[in-house]
Amino acid sequence: MLDIKLVRDKTDTVIDALEKRGEDTAILSKTLDIENKRRDLLKIVEEQRERRNKLTGEIGKLKKKGEDASSILEDAKKISDEITLKEHKLRELESLASQELLLIPNIPHDSVPVGRDETENIELRAVGKIPEFAFDPRNHWDIGEDTGILDFERASKIAGARFVLYMGAGARLERALINFMLDLHTGEFGYTEIFPPVIVNKEAMTGTGQLPKFENDLFKMENDKKGFYLIPTAEVPVTNIHRNEILNEEDLPVYYAACTPCFRREAGSYGKDTRGLIRQHQFNKVELVKFVKPEDSYDELEALTKNAEEVLKRLGIAYRVVALCTGDLGFAAAKTYDIEIWFPAQGKYREVSSCSNFVDFQARRADIRFKRKGKKGTEFVHTLNGSGLAIGRTLAAVLENFQQEDGSVIIPEVLRPFMGTDRIRP
RNA sequence: GGAGAGGUGGCCGAGUGGUCGAAGGCAGCCGCCUGCUAAGCGGUUGUGGGGGUAAAACUUCACCCAGGGUUCGAAUCCCUGCCUCUCCGCCA
Incomplete structure (x- = not known):
């Protein structure tokens, strides 16, 4: 707030x-x-x-x-x-x-382009080569079903629409992506790995800004008077790690990386992305969260975004980074970069990561402060987070980008140690 | 799920109705002293809000898990909730 x-x-x-x-x-x-x-x-x-x-x-x-x-x-x-x-x-x-x-959104940073909606977002850079196919590239759900690694029909029997069942090499690929990303962020970029609760209380949801305004987007536990919610992103539990705390200046910056399932009701998106992995009620995501000093937060946003981009560079998939305009900016964010990954079958980029600086907006809600050495009083920290990356969408992009004419999919080099194979075959 | 104990300042720990924002200790900071990897002595050190100031000083209110209540007055009594710990049961 x-x-x-x-x-x-x-x-x-x-x-x-x-x-x-x-x-x-x-x-x-x-x-x-x-x-x-x-x-x-x-x-x-x-x-x-x-x-x-x-x-x-x-x-x-x-x-x-x-x-x-x-x-x-x-x-x-x-x-x-x-x-x-x-x-x-x-x-x-x-x-x-x-x-x-609590209902007033954050103030956009001066550097955020002014605009009405996503059509006025600004592309900052496009990285990597868009692949060319000698055949018509197929959708990832077709590839997934033909290779037997994705089963949407059975998932809907078990749970309903917008769920997926990963099987065999699909489940393994999901896990490979998770391990690859977490190892990269913790091993090379200095993030501490976190495995948080995926059910949280109302205070936590309020702290990061999902509540009170966006209750309708969340799954809520009806059977419990405490008012538990399923997290829509690891941002919620991980940012709330330090709720109601006063950190020491020398402890900052704090970097956390967490992979969790994320749960979203997707109310009001009935017509959109009804097929495939793009829009699910449950998906896995590696999330990066930072707590930093106010004077560093915009530099930290650039670094965070670079950390997320590195995943795609190493996978070898084309992507672009866009700066969200004021009209498309999330409620709690002061500035956001979206990373969008190339989907050959649709012939366009789709969001796989959203990296934001919330400045003191979440910190004030969640009461996360720090104390400068030798100075009286406390200040709010700045919080940031970004996906590093959404696993389901990345997996979908891997299938589409590395599909072969014979129906097989070549596994990117960096994932092979985690996959134990270099190819998924029909 | 059943039974019990408890939640006080950065930490430990007193305090069961009035001068308690809270004794004492530890840690931290400042100074003195001392010449040896440190001890001793003195002082000092919470958070938030309002007013005030150029900024301070200063002043005032609130905060002893949270929220209610009793009372002229509550850390202290009552109620509710949350959390932690111990034992039993159950379970992955």
Whole structure:
């Protein structure tokens, strides 16, 4: 969430940010209205509390001396009752104010291109050679079914639409990709491997920004009064590792890498990507998460993106990096690069990674701070994350990019140690 | 699932109704002293909000797991929740 002081003192900046995102600015005036009422009341309550504290102090002294305190006692009771009333009202205002504040999106960084939607995203670089085929390249689901490594029909019997069953070399390929990516990030780029819970509570979801606004995108455990949710990305549990903590300056930066299943309801995407691995209710993803000092976060975003890109370079698949425009930027992000991987059958790039700097937005929600050596007070850390990469989509791209005319698929060099073979055959 | 114990500052640990933001110890920081891989002595060290200042100083409110309640007044009493630990059962 945003700093309420910023909303108060630099309202124009926030209005500008909302407009660039294409969001309604009405929420701001509502928030400010509540906030002003809250502050006014807070002032009154604090003054009254001060008076009460003085009175009760005197009562204490008198009682100790064994003297009569009944006259002050009456005053004290009266003011105390007033305070109780006003405190209730104050609590109401506080919760209203924070409810509103939680719905305001982050302010885009100055370097983010202004635009309405994904058509105005900007391609920064395209890397690798787009493969040419002497035949019509086939869709990955056809390849997967013909080689017997993907079974969508049985998955739908077991679970439903938008699920997949990996079998044999398919399951092995999924695992190979996971191991390859995790080994790369932990072994070469300094990330610490994490295996977190994939069920989290409401506080964790609120900390990273999925709640309260995007409840509809999540799977929720109905059978449990605690309100558990299935994670839509490892970002949630991993960022929340340090919720309500104050880190030491010398501990930063912290880099974590985690591979988890991700669960998404995909409500409202009924017509889209109904076939194949692109859009599933459950998929695996290697996620990179960073906690850094504010002055480093934009450099860290570049580095994070490079780390994710390296996976594709080594796999030898063409990709491009695009900068999301203001209208396409996620709720909590200040800046985002998407990495898109080449899909020959569709003849276009599809997203496999989204790398974002959230600056202090998540840190404020989740209360993740750090203390500079020799300085008083604390500051919010900056958090970042990015996929490094989505496994299912990468696997799909491997099948499509390395398919052969005879129906087999050549396994990229870097995966062979994990696969134990250089080819998947029909 | 059953039974019990407990949650206090960076850590350990006192405190069961009033002057407690909290004794004492450890750790950290500053200074003195000392000449040997350190000890002794003195001082100091939480977080958030409001006001105030150029910035400080200063001032005020809140915070002893969380949320309610009792009371003039709560770390201290009551209720609810969460978490941790021990034993039994069960389970991968």
